[in-house]
Amino acid sequence: MAVAxxxxxxxxxxxxxDVISNRTFVPxxxxxxxxxxxxxxDAETHMVSIDGDSAN
Structure with missing residues (x-):
């Protein structure tokens, strides 16, 4: 396993x-x-939505 x-x-x-073309990709x-x-x-549209305002 990797660590951060x-x-x-x-x-x-x-x-x-992974680093590709000087850009770091993380899961x-x-x-x-x-x-x-x-x-x-959304598998149908291949879109990823990230909402940073979710409750913790």
């Missing part, structure tokens, strides 16, 4: 982030769990 540093603490993530589930955002995927 979040607020000074190591947190395990199930998929290793959306990781963002959801760490920042409390609501992440939804």
């Amino acid at each position: 540093l979040v607020n000074g603490e190591l947190v395990e993530i199930d998929i290793t982030p 959306l589930r990781f963002l959801n769990e760490i920042f409390g955002a609501n992440v939804e995927y």
